Amino acid sequence: MAEQAINNKKLHVAMFPWLAFGHIIPFYELAKLIAQKGHKVSFISTPTNIKRLPKLPSNLQPFLEFIELPLPQVENLPQNAESTLDVPHYIVPYLKKAFDGLQGPLTKFLESSTPHWLLYDFAPFWLPPICSNLGISCIFFSIFCAFVKYCILDSVLIRAHSNSIEEIAKPLYDFLSQQNESGVTDAFRLQEIVVGAAAVAIRSCMEVEGESLKNLERVCKKPVIPSIGGFLSHCGWSSIIESLEFGCPLILLPFSREQELNAMVVEGIKVGVKVEKNENDGKFTRYSIAKALRTMMLEEEGKSCRSHAEEKKVKIFGKKELHQKYMDEFKLHIAVFPWLAFGHIIPYFELAKLIAQKGHKVSFISTPTNIKRLPKLPSNLQPLVELIELSLPHVENLPQNAEATMDIPQHIVPYLKKAFDGLQQSLAKFLESSTPHWYLMHFLFFGLKSNDKPSFDDDPSNKVVLQHYENKTMSEDHDEENESGVSDMFRHYQVLGGVDVVAVRTCMEIEAESIKVLQNQCRKPVIPVGLLPPSLYLFSSEVSKNDEDWNTILKWLDEQEERSVIYVAFGSEVALNDEEFTEITMGLELSGFPFFWVLKKQNSSPDVSSSMETKRGIVWTNWVPQLKILVHKSVGGFLSHSGWSSVIESLQFGCPLIMLPFQNEQGLVARLMEEKMVGIKVPRNEHDGKFTRDSLAKALRSVILEDNKGKIYRNHAEKMSKIFGDKELHQKYIDEFVDYMEIHSPSPKIIAKLY
Incomplete structure (x- = not known):
């Protein structure tokens, strides 16, 4: 399904930092930021290091799991030493050797959990081929600034091969190239890590290191993603971020490796003063420290540094929304444009809300009247769901203010389609200005033509044989050109041919075989989004406005025996003629059961103002909370149009x-x-499609009566409720659908079309 791009989980990211807290803490901060986006994170380290981490906020605990891998014993490495803070510097190579011993247990974890992405540090040079074999994408996350990393990688990946290492990087390169007791050099580790990664994530941003980031991407020959954030420490990059976040200028006293290069960055942006050192031995004195302090606190140069630091705080380092923007760079924008029928609009609206709950922006597009008819958005989703109103153009023969199929009889619908087509220019203008990543559209209807044509392909097992009246109706309605200027079948093929993905409101538990057949026929990914079962309180605001009506309905339902009532509703589009109205009314009376009939549309049936009580039931024409009725204990069956x-x-x-x-x-x-044995279809005449009051009454009795046949339908419906009503199951499908869009998100300038 959808090329199995999603492994039945949320996006799953594994993180594996080097055993130094200057590395572990930035990895941990990034892990928390990813978890805040609703994705699962596996944070991998040794038991002692995981116990040393700051406590995880309770709201992130469901998303972030800690994976403890015991560090193997290595000669010369002190017992219980699990990070660089536990050992002197000359023992660190033995810690690296022990770290390499985690290869087996880490591979076992990755095989069993198969994350989508693995973020690793410079040390595990053996990881890229393992991830490649398992189909896991890798990102090298560097905790250093881009300038430091550029100088290092420029030396390791390029200049080392031509013996042309720049003077500024030579001491660092020499250190990284030293053989040590771990068996490999740090330069070799870094080279293997970078070459094997799909991208490089760097703890910086364009505003501070734009040029260095570009240089780094040139050297790595792969995407470099700026990603600022993390815990902060002294003249390493973290301490610089911490100081400048609060506009505090720096007095720089670098001691090792990258810190010298970090100091150069800080001096370059004029927010720090460096302590002078002896040119030959690198030593500093109390006097040189005092001089740097006085310069910063008393002299004009220090005043300038303070001014620049305050400026950097306001514009860059202290600007949380700027750095959140880097975390949100791939937040999706999805445009949703349903057909003008509420049987379509409401499922699209529910899908829009579920996508917004994942933190993505949704533009829900329809006409002004239809937008006003929507249920109120929950307050927490209002910043994420934007309602876009496109005015429907006037079309001859379409009544004024008609903006949905519920406003017109069936024979006028082609004119509504013609008006719908007239939205092309205004929709194109919106898409050009907003450039969403994905565009969810509808092609009105997927119809089947004749009783001897297979439903999808030439496999006889996929044939759907239609009765004469079904074939005639569907041919007339969908194959023939109508007043809109094209046939519905033409619309279907045009849209299906142009989309990137097909999303279907179903699930594998109900229609696995049909989904596979559909994917074979479409020749593009088909993704089930689940059944989108509505909440019982979806229309709670409407219920509160009509408490008097609901109290009347509830009182009547409470007076009926358990599972005795037939609930009747044919949706917002079915318009009954006189004969159909009469046969249904008489069939309900003949059944012998009480009924509650919601009549939304009539062609020329008797006028029913708001409700009409018959011998056995009620005919109701106002809005009703359908879910509340269906869940009531007195309702034993639903006479429906099978929408x-x-x-x-x-x-x-x-x-x-x-x-x-x-x-x-x-x-x-x-x-x-x-086929699922959850109900029965009312028989119709094979040629003219008519049904009778007797055939209807018989069908009703077969389901409602407490005999063996009725029990079979009820039992199967009860079993099916375990699937149709499983909120967690259908949320899983939504998660997978959103994950697919995240993983396959195109450039913001390219709109992926999805039906």
């Missing part, structure tokens, strides 16, 4: 179905549900 949303809502609560499909894909959904 996919209605089926999901019913089976979410284990309510069996009596299916009376009218149009589009509803007949195919009904067949699928019959």
